[in-house]
Amino acid sequence: MNKTYLSRRTISSNLYLSFSRDEWAKRSGNLNITLSESDIKGILALNDKITASEIQDFYFPITRLLQLSINNNINLYRERNDFMGIKPRKMPFIIGVTGSVAVGKSTTSRLLKTLLERINPDLRIYIVSTDNFLKSNARLMEENIMERKGFPESYETQDLINFLVDIKSGVARTQIPVYSHLKYDILPEKQDI
Template sequence: MDLKLDEAGRLSPFRNFSRSEWAGLRADTPQPLQPDEIQRLQGLNDRLSIHEIEDIYLPLSRLLSMYVGSAQKLFRAMQKFLGPEENGKMPYIIGVGGSVAVGKSTTSRVLQALLGRWPNTPKVALVTTDGFLLPNAVLEREGLMGRKGFPESYDLPALLLFLHDIKAGRRPVRGPVYSHFDYDVMPNASVEVDQPDILIVEGLNVLQTGRPPKDGKAIPFVSDFFDFKIYIDADEAILERWYVERFMRLRDSAFRDPKAYFHRYSSLSDEEADATARSIWRSINLVNLRENILPTRQRADLILRKGGDHEVEAVSLRKL
């Protein structure tokens, strides 16, 4: 038997592409985004260029459009086979996972903008799992404030119910909203998702699963509701640098507002701010990355591998 090996000589379920190889898969996909729109889509510390859109995201949007189109055809065929159900539409759900500061939000916003231009997916919604974090009062009571972003800091039943209702085609479905300014869930705010063609779910641990139960009984995980899973990857040293850079920019902007949760950091010197950011990264975010996030990378259908300049250097696509 001819076994397929990766570059390190190991068995791999992925097909690997260099940046140039992946860019060639764009074919004749048009570039619909204007420069000002690209500027709005990029995150605080990301660098999103027209070349990144053309080389990475246009081929990806073309691929996802084909996946969604195939899923829509299968759904219609199953309706004929089983008979129409009460809800005649099943949204396609894409999960986007990866470390803090890796650029998940930017990738998710770009995909939302591009996929909404395809004729078979005009309605694309985006939610972040930050809204499903337990309120600070609960985290403090449970001694979990230092593990915010770890799996145990989320209201998992609420998130699972939200995704279940989306997948069942219910409308509308409402979810909680998180404020990074307040560093807490907003008690009187909600986001409404009304039967989209595609839902993009972005979060740290969205690709995580657990050990199968010994009795064989079903235990759903967030990733069970995903039709396509994307992991954004980068070396630990690069992620730490990006986190520190973002912290420094926030110190000089959002943190300066006296009402901001992290206002106390605005008066730090450059040296103090750098040391504080690295301490937070190494004691919290790096631990979460190693224990919970990085182990989910191989569960992805597509891995975007970033270099130090925020550009994707390589792409790995799971083989069918």
């Protein structure tokens, strides 16, 4: 029996693509979005240094790629619902942004949200941080893991899972905890999503 084995190099070259800045910038295609300096200032956090040209060269192509995925997702659910004879309903599209502490996840999220809202003014787009699912400081102290805040054991993981299940199940409204970066703790009130 003949077996074909793929070398690590072959697999890697098929899994990952590499673009120069110019090649990537061209992938924004005919995306026609404008952001003023005021818009950009409202998105950036303290000490963020992202220029308008960086937004256009890097974030516009990402936004276009996300928009293609969103459109495909909408079409898939529409066609599937038609096929199954199910009453059409909107299906949320979840985008996850990950990375180390203070690398710009929140800024990237705000920027993508703004760009996607410009393309899709009729869609409701929310940013939900995993910080909202941290255990309260009182609970962390009670469990003697305050120094582990931000590590997996410091999160209300089941609450996060339940939230994602609710969203993907089509629950019209749900509430999530609110984390304050001023108090560095979970607040008593909840946020409607």
